[in-house]
Amino acid sequence: MSVFTPVSESELTGWLKRYAVGELVRLEPIAAGIENTNYFVDTTQGRFVLTLFERLSAADLPFYLDFMSHLARHGIPAPAPLADLSNTLLSTLNGKPAALVTRLPGRSLEHPDADACASLGALLARMHLAARSFPGYAENPRGQRWWARAAVAVRPFLDAPRSTELDAELAFHATQRFPDLPRAAVHADLFRDNALFEGDRISGVIDFYFAGVDCLMYDVAVCANDWCLRDPKTDARFDDARLAAFLAAYAAVRQPGPEELAAWAGMLRAAALRFWLSRLYDLYLPRPGMLVHAHDPEHFRRLLALRAAPGGAPWPVS
Amino acid sequence: MSVFTPVSESELTGWLKRYAVGELVRLEPIAAGIENTNYFVDTTQGRFVLTLFERLSAADLPFYLDFMSHLARHGIPAPAPLADLSNTLLSTLNGKPAALVTRLPGRSLEHPDADACASLGALLARMHLAARSFPGYAENPRGQRWWARAAVAVRPFLDAPRSTELDAELAFHATQRFPDLPRAAVHADLFRDNALFEGDRISGVIDFYFAGVDCLMYDVAVCANDWCLRDPKTDARFDDARLAAFLAAYAAVRQPGPEELAAWAGMLRAAALRFWLSRLYDLYLPRPGMLVHAHDPEHFRRLLALRAAPGGAPWPVS
Numbered sequence: 001m002s003v004f005t006p007v008s009e010s011e012l013t014g015w016l017k018r019y020a021v022g023e024l025v026r027l028e029p030i031a032a033g034i035e036n037t038n039y040f041v042d043t044t045q046g047r048f049v050l051t052l053f054e055r056l057s058a059a060d061l062p063f064y065l066d067f068m069s070h071l072a073r074h075g076i077p078a079p080a081p082l083a084d085l086s087n088t089l090l091s092t093l094n095g096k097p098a099a100l101v102t103r104l105p106g107r108s109l110e111h112p113d114a115d116a117c118a119s120l121g122a123l124l125a126r127m128h129l130a131a132r133s134f135p136g137y138a139e140n141p142r143g144q145r146w147w148a149r150a151a152v153a154v155r156p157f158l159d160a161p162r163s164t165e166l167d168a169e170l171a172f173h174a175t176q177r178f179p180d181l182p183r184a185a186v187h188a189d190l191f192r193d194n195a196l197f198e199g200d201r202i203s204g205v206i207d208f209y210f211a212g213v214d215c216l217m218y219d220v221a222v223c224a225n226d227w228c229l230r231d232p233k234t235d236a237r238f239d240d241a242r243l244a245a246f247l248a249a250y251a252a253v254r255q256p257g258p259e260e261l262a263a264w265a266g267m268l269r270a271a272a273l274r275f276w277l278s279r280l281y282d283l284y285l286p287r288p289g290m291l292v293h294a295h296d297p298e299h300f301r302r303l304l305a306l307r308a309a310p311g312g313a314p315w316p317v318s
Numbered sequence: 319m320s321v322f323t324p325v326s327e328s329e330l331t332g333w334l335k336r337y338a339v340g341e342l343v344r345l346e347p348i349a350a351g352i353e354n355t356n357y358f359v360d361t362t363q364g365r366f367v368l369t370l371f372e373r374l375s376a377a378d379l380p381f382y383l384d385f386m387s388h389l390a391r392h393g394i395p396a397p398a399p400l401a402d403l404s405n406t407l408l409s410t411l412n413g414k415p416a417a418l419v420t421r422l423p424g425r426s427l428e429h430p431d432a433d434a435c436a437s438l439g440a441l442l443a444r445m446h447l448a449a450r451s452f453p454g455y456a457e458n459p460r461g462q463r464w465w466a467r468a469a470v471a472v473r474p475f476l477d478a479p480r481s482t483e484l485d486a487e488l489a490f491h492a493t494q495r496f497p498d499l500p501r502a503a504v505h506a507d508l509f510r511d512n513a514l515f516e517g518d519r520i521s522g523v524i525d526f527y528f529a530g531v532d533c534l535m536y537d538v539a540v541c542a543n544d545w546c547l548r549d550p551k552t553d554a555r556f557d558d559a560r561l562a563a564f565l566a567a568y569a570a571v572r573q574p575g576p577e578e579l580a581a582w583a584g585m586l587r588a589a590a591l592r593f594w595l596s597r598l599y600d601l602y603l604p605r606p607g608m609l610v611h612a613h614d615p616e617h618f619r620r621l622l623a624l625r626a627a628p629g630g631a632p633w634p635v636s
Contacts, residue, residue: 020448021393022440044440044519045393073387073401075339075363083391087451122340122362130338133405201362 003029005037005052005096012041012050015093018084019100021045032193035209037096040103047103049079052096055287056209061097063138065089067131067185068101068208074130076123077104077196077204104204106196110232114245115200117227121249123202124190124223128216128254131184140188140212142274144173150277157284162301169273169304176266178215180259186219187211191226217260220250221271225303236303240316247317265313272307276300321347323355323370323414330359330368333411336402337418339363350511353527355414358421365421367397370414373605374527379415381456383407385449385503386419386526392448394441395422395514395522422522424514428550432563433518435545439567441520442508442541446534446572449502458506458530460592462491468595475602480619487591487622494584496533498577504537505529509544535578538568539589543621554621558634565635583631590625594618 013024022045030038030049037052053061065081069089072080079101081089091098109116139145151170155163187194189210196204228243229236250256256264279297306312331342340363348356348367355370371379383399387407390398397419399407409416427434457463469488473481505512507528514522546561547554568574574582597615624630 019393020444022444045395045444048393069391070401070405073398074403075337075366075400077363080391082393083388083448083451085392085447085451087388126338126340126363129403130401133401133403 003037003039004054005094007037007039007050007052007094011094012039015091015098016041016043018086018091019082020085021048021082021100033207041100048082048100049103050093050098050100052093052098053209054096056097058090058092058097060138061090061099063136063185064208064211065099066136067134067211070134070136071127071130071205072102074126076127076130077202078127078208079104079204079206104196104206106198106203108193108195109197110192112192112227112242114242116197117242117246118249119197119200119202120190120195120223120227121246121251122253123195123205124220125250125253127187127205128182128184128219131186132182134185136185138185138212140186140214140218142188142210142278143212143214147173147273147277150281154277154280154284157280165301165305166277169269169308172308173266173270173273176263176270178259178263178266181215181217181263182257182260183213183215185211185213186216188214188219188222190219190223192232215260215263215267216254217256217263217267218270220247220256221264221267222274225268225271225275225307229303233299236299236306238314240314243314244316247315251317261315264315265307268307268313269304272300272304276304321355321357322372323412325355325357325368325370325412329412330357333409333416334359334361336404336409337400338403339366339400339418351525359418366400366418367421368411368416368418370411370416371527372414374415376408376410376415378456379408379417381454381503382526382529383417384454385452385529388452388454389445389448389523390420392444394445394448395520396445396526397422397522397524422514422524424516424521426511426513427515428510430510430545430560432560434515435560435564436567437515437518437520438508438513438541438545439564439569440571441513441523442538443568443571445505445523446500446502446537449504450500452503454503456503456530458504458532458536460506460528460596461530461532465491465591465595468599472595472598472602475598483619483623484595487587487626490626491584491588491591494581494588496577496581496584499533499535499581500575500578501531501533503529503531504534506532506537506540508537508541510550533578533581533585534572535574535581535585536588538565538574539582539585540592543586543589543593543625547621551617554617554624556632561632562634565633569635579633582633583625586625586631587622590618590622594622 022043026042028040036054039050041048041050068078071078082100194207230239279295340361344360346358357368359366359368386396389396400418512525548557597613
């Protein structure tokens, strides 16, 4: 359970006076999440999520909060940060940077079908269109610069074959630059557990705290590598029907250009490498207070090998 | 039925491509409303209201849209205008200024009880607190300057007693200036039909197109003169229990200062005069295309006489 910084009802009641959201009705810690302290907060007016930020600094947070606010203003079901009576989205509670955001309905799907993948594709494309007018900038916090640092940190823990594999992959990406591909602030971590569904409709996209400016196609690749696998834990090959449904729905809203399609295979590899590296990092160099079991990095190593193989990265949409 | 400017499904489907709100599922004209053309618009993403503005000019609209957006950002259940892909809230459709806003759930109450009046009081106070940080400015479009113009326009239609009554009331208000009372952008028309309830909770406050900067207590008075009457059509005397519930709930969130309480009687008279004048105006000088029957002005004349009488404007909250 991930409450690193406890908040009592009386502390919250006092803090909520900074906002115009009504009186506290219910406060409930949220067990999921490994980064921040989260609570469900019900008031006489509505349902919210309180986040106390444990990793990100107050200086970094306006990018994320403004991005979520921008998307919500465009009709994307992102959590909308609440402004306080001084008209700011970021506050402080119990010594931590804190924000109150709208609580979105719905549940995540462990095994999305082709319809759900199509819903994701359409929504992702709309997010990308909406994000194009967002003026904020932050580098992708798990982009190439981070890969280089992470690789140095984890290499001592790797056996020779894995070390060689990592070096080869980094060498490949060092040749890949896409200065002309469309970019915007992207979620960059839109795994199945970060999308909420009500029926076929995506009712929420959550956990924007790995967002950054990157190629739109990179964000597409992150999703494909999680949503469209034959089995999300044991078989990293693409399920052709779900991949096709996801990409066709995306392309119906925003058709990628030829240079984006040419970069697709590299994007899938980049998206695989990013999560292989972060899972290696979390396994071998866990941060203090990290209370959950690290995910197995091997899944993403296998996935990366599949994507890097000839024919491993199809774009099955005409 | 108030569709002054028809919109077809194919016109709307094309127009919605400017937004990131998904594909059109359903388009339904809204019969209520005498000012603008309104449609319910359901998309694959959510439920919205489309408004084509028939009275207000594009130059005036940013104040209203920004104010609604500001309130929604603060957790007030106001319709949130959607930004289009160029990141603006105001658009054009079929030659009219147009906006797409979130559709709020709930139903208005014809006969609110004391609990509903208390919900209104608390919400109104929260709106006022949130509005204090809104930087936009527009004069109350039905404020003292409008009263003077409206009085000139309707006086030829009044009999001698009513003309005398109007002149006396205008003379009274000419002596009333409240330069030191707290002001903000206020709704200024929050009648029962502009609040939506789900159970005891106000789930929506709608129709902000008479908003302007004015004394907060004027906004309180507008509500009291509609929500807290013994009978909203036939008996303009206050229902003591509902008035007390409304004002106590307001004061629990934002306690008016002594100078605001001293001004309360004058505020109730101002709020009565504004609606007497506008109903006279709509009765005698209807705008072309105004398709609904004008409300009877006499209700507000009687209400005004009651408020102006000694003891007619109590503040029953200690």
